[in-house]
Every structure is written in structure tokens, then in C-alpha cells.
Amino acid sequence: MERDKIDVNAIAALARLEFSDEERIRLAAEMKEFDLFAACLDGTSGTEAIEKSLPLESCHAREDVLCPFENSQGILDGAKSTYNGYITVPKTVKGGDEE
Secondary structure, three states: OOOOOOOHHHHHHHOOOOOOHHHHHHHHHHHHHHHHHHHHHOOOOOHHHHHHHOOHHHOOOOOOOOOOOOOHHHHHHHOOOEEOOEEOOOOOOOOOOOO
């Protein structure tokens, strides 16, 4: 399936951004590259392309080390509201028995 041409002007208008002519040309080229990459992912779970582009041998993650945080009380003191050593926040998700 052929993809439609990317309209940098329309995207800039939606994002309320203004670009010079030079910036529009550069942005169009970058967006085309991104679109080509996204096209490679069509029909895959996404992991196949990532595995090819980023071998796991090149990933050097740090070791997870558990250590106590030294200023827990300072964080609690700065919180707006606490309860039994926890920071409390207003409920943002409806559910359960409440309406």
C-alpha cells in the first residue's frame, strides 16, 4: 500500500508551530525517514524490526541495586497530604461502588 505524501504545513498548523522554509524542508525529510521506518513495522509485532536494528548484545543495562532512600521523611514533609507514611492524592479514576 502506498502511503500518502506527508503534509508538513498541515501538521505544523495542527501543532500550532511556525517553521521557516528551510525548517519545513528539513522536517519533511525527517518525517519521510520516520514514515519509512514505520512502514517497516507494518505487519509485524514491532519486535522483529527492533531486534534487527538493536542487537541485545549492544544493550548494557545497569544492575538493579536495592538501597534505602535517605530522605523519606523530607518527601513526606513536602507532600500536601499524607496518611500512615504514604502520600495521598485525590481520586482520579471512577469505579467500584462510587458514581
